[in-house]
Amino acid sequence: MLNPPLSLLSYDLLAYIVEHISTLRDERLHNLSLTDRAFTHLCQTYIFRSLKLGTGSATKRKIGRKLAKMKKILNDKPSFANCVRVIHIDVLHERNGWLLNDPTLINILQLLAKSPMPPHELRFGGPMSCPLTIEDPLLFVGRLTQSFFSQTLTTLHLTECKNVPLPLFLICPKLRRVRLDHVGVTEESYDEYPGEYCSSRDRTLPTLEVFDYRDSHSLVKQMIASPPRFHTPVVLWSKLRVLTLSPHEEKEMACLQPILDATSDTLEELYLTSLHVGERKQLPLAGLLNPKDLSRLRVFALYAIIKKFNEKESGALRDINIVLSKISASNQITNLSFDFSISGKHPFGGCLEQDWVGLRDEIIRISAGKPLELELETTVSLKSFQSPDVGDGTIYKRIAETTASLSDFPSICAHFWNPTCWSSGLAPFPRGQVRSRCRRICLQKLTQSCIFTNAASSYPLDDLFAHLLYREHGFAQAGP
Numbered sequence: 397m398l399n400p401p402l403s404l405l406s407y408d409l410l411a412y413i414v415e416h417i418s419t420l421r422d423e424r425l426h427n428l429s430l431t432d433r434a435f436t437h438l439c440q441t442y443i444f445r446s447l448k449l450g451t452g453s454a455t456k457r458k459i460g461r462k463l464a465k466m467k468k469i470l471n472d473k474p475s476f477a478n479c480v481r482v483i484h485i486d487v488l489h490e491r492n493g494w495l496l497n498d499p500t501l502i503n504i505l506q507l508l509a510k511s512p513m514p515p516h517e518l519r520f521g522g523p524m525s526c527p528l529t530i531e532d533p534l535l536f537v538g539r540l541t542q543s544f545f546s547q548t549l550t551t552l553h554l555t556e557c558k559n560v561p562l563p564l565f566l567i568c569p570k571l572r573r574v575r576l577d578h579v580g581v582t583e584e585s586y587d588e589y590p591g592e593y594c595s596s597r598d599r600t601l602p603t604l605e606v607f608d609y610r611d612s613h614s615l616v617k618q619m620i621a622s623p624p625r626f627h628t629p630v631v632l633w634s635k636l637r638v639l640t641l642s643p644h645e646e647k648e649m650a651c652l653q654p655i656l657d658a659t660s661d662t663l664e665e666l667y668l669t670s671l672h673v674g675e676r677k678q679l680p681l682a683g684l685l686n687p688k689d690l691s692r693l694r695v696f697a698l699y700a701i702i703k704k705f706n707e708k709e710s711g712a713l714r715d716i717n718i719v720l721s722k723i724s725a726s727n728q729i730t731n732l733s734f735d736f737s738i739s740g741k742h743p744f745g746g747c748l749e750q751d752w753v754g755l756r757d758e759i760i761r762i763s764a765g766k767p768l769e770l771e772l773e774t775t776v777s778l779k780s781f782q783s784p785d786v787g788d789g790t791i792y793k794r795i796a797e798t799t800a801s802l803s804d805f806p807s808i809c810a811h812f813w814n815p816t817c818w819s820s821g822l823a824p825f826p827r828g829q830v831r832s833r834c835r836r837i838c839l840q841k842l843t844q845s846c847i848f849t850n851a852a853s854s855y856p857l858d859d860l861f862a863h864l865l866y867r868e869h870g871f872a873q874a875g876p
Contacts, residue, residue, distance in 0.1 A: 411438055418442040444479035447508075447515070448486065449501060456494070463500040470507045477508050482517040487528050496532070496539045505543050514544040516570075521555030527578065533561035537593055541567050554579045554612075562586065562618050563593040565630040571602035574631075576612035578673060586625045596628045603632045607655070608640040610670045613647035620654050633658035643668035643698065644676040649684045656690065665695040669735070676701055682718040693723075697733035702750060713750040720758040729762055733771040733825070738791060752798040763808050771825050772799060773813045792816060 405413075414435060417424050429439030449463065470477050487495065495501060508514055522528030530536050540546055551573040554560060558580045565571060586594055609616050622629050636659040641648050656663065666687070678701040687693060702712045723729065734755075759770060774795055792814045802810045813824055 410434060414438040414442060418445075440476065441479050444476045446482040446484055447480045448484045449504065459495070460498070460500065463498065463504065467500055467504050467507070470504065474507070474510075477511045478513065480508055480511070480515050481513075482519065483508075483515050484519040485521075487520075487522055496535050509544040514548045516548045517551035517553075518545060518549055519553040519555070521553075521557040521577075521579075523556065526556075528557040530557060530559040530561070533559055533583070534589065534593075537561050537563050537567060537589075540564065541593075553577075558582065560615055561589075561593075562615070562622065562626070562630055563589060565602055565619065566596065566599065566626070567593065569600040569602055571631070572604060573606040574604060574608070576609040576615060578610065579612040580614045581618060584623060586623055589625070594625050596626065596630075601628070601630070601632050603635045605635055606638040607636060608638075608670070609648065609651075610642050611645060611648065611673050613645075613651055616648070616651045620651060635659075635662050637662060638665040638667075639663060640667040640670055642670040642672040643679060643681060644672040644701065646679055648672075649679055649681075652685060656685070656687070660689040661691060663690050664692050665697075666690070666693060667695075667697045669697050669699045669733075671699075678703065678712045678715075680715055682715050685719050686722055687719065688722040688724060691724075692728060694728055695731040695733075696723075696729060697731075697735075699735045699737070701737050701739060703739045711750050713752060713755055717751055717754040717758050720755075720762065723762055725761065725764060727762060727764075730767060731769045731771075732759060732762065735771075735773045735825075736775070738774060738776045752795055756799050756802060759802060759808070760805060763805065765807050768808050770802060770808055770810045771813075772810065773825055775815060775824075789816065 414425070414428065417428055417439075425439050425443055429436050429443070447466070449466065485495075540549075546567050548570065549568040550570050552564075552568070552571060553575045555575075555577045556579075559582045560579055561583065562581065563586070565574075619629070619631055633655060636655070639655060639659070641652065643649060668681075668685075687696070698716065700712055700716060759768075762768065774792060776791060795814075796812065799810075799812070802808050811825065813822060
């Protein structure tokens with residue numbers, strides 16, 4: 397049993413420990429479940445939260461054994477079914493229709509259906525090295541229609557798969573979060589699909605709230621404007637709050653503005669931060685994005701590539717500034733995040749002449765005296781391996797000099813980062829992430845009190861944050 401002081405911890409704190417461990421390797425969670433009975437139930441909750449029914453590169457025989465083992469576990473311990481929230485099916489085989497007809501898999505889904513709260517999230521697809529083509533899309537839709545997913549599915553992740561059937565969205569009325577990564581369709585007319593799979597009559601259409609897509613333009617186009625067989629769109633965009641995509645893929649970006657037009661009164665967070673698979677090029681965003689009608693936009697994050705430009709080009713920053721200039725002066729933006737990858741070599745001809753002053757001015761205009769958190773990260777991508785202080789130090793210094801005045805505005809909480817910060821123990825910002833209000837306040841106080849620069853070389857950033865929480869709010873702190 398637990399010895400003091402762990403035995404004195406409340407159930408909530410034990411649950412917090414398990415939640416933190418669950419983000420690490422699965423073996424650690426298994427080991428923790430064996431250390432003391434107090435952890436066993438909590439660990440099992442996370443161990444069985446995600447149920448992998450798939451496959452990878454295993455043979456059909458091995459897959460069958462794995463499914464049989466899972467079925468036995470659920471038969472012996474029916475309560476485990478109550479923990480499952482996510483079904484993850486990872487398929488590699490070209491001929492994969494058999495899996496959806498497998499009696500053991502069907503039996504497992506029937507066991508999960510008896511749970512008071514059946515799984516609500518489905519992750520389906522193949523590995524990056526071998527994208528999956530759904531062999532029988534009609535069977536795929538049929539199985540989902542017959543299962544609990546048609547009534548419980550709120551989150552759908554499709555990864556590395558082709559031949560995705562559009563009716564998949566129509567049959568899941570509670571769908572709220574969708575992520576598409578390298579996903580495509582082959583069907584255009586859907587004439588061979590049964591009418592009940594394509595009709596919205598007597599159906600509640602799914603209303604998306606969070607949408608993330610990358611290299612999936614063929615499916616996204618059909619979600620925006622469905623083929624004539626459907627009569628109406630298969631999803632509603634009128635309550636979308638969070639949108640994420642890559643700004644470096646032209647076909648993906650062509651789908652952006654129609655979505656923005658449909659979500660002008662609801663969209664709160666826009667992340668143009670996904671990494672495009674393959675060659676990345678900076679697109680002319682001013683012709684692809686107009687945020688002027690996004691009345692509730694709070695967060696705007698952008699990952700941009702700045703290269704050497706010639707006299708015929710206006711420059712990436714000037715193009716970005718045009719986009720920012722369209723944001724209304726009466727905006728509700730509280731967070732701006734820019735991650736600039738500067739490509740070239742010393743002396744970076746053209747890059748230093750980019751409109752950094754214009755970017756600074758637009759940030760000040762958007763803030764307009766209201767609280768605004770700014771994250772500005774710049775990284776030089778050299779063509780050969782050099783240390784951060786060789787060649788690229790000049791460009792970091794010039795950018796810092798141009799944007800330093802942003803710190804003079806008390807309403808702007810500015811965070812700057814470049815690779816030279818590594819020497820001070822400061823890591824880059826997580827791309828596309830927004831700090832919580834508490835973390836923003838603490839970091840702002842940390843910066844103003846100079847603890848950030850004086851202690852960064854001695855303490856990791858998380859330790860500094862914990863120290864400030866303890867000092868300002870009396871929160872418990874682990875370590876010195």
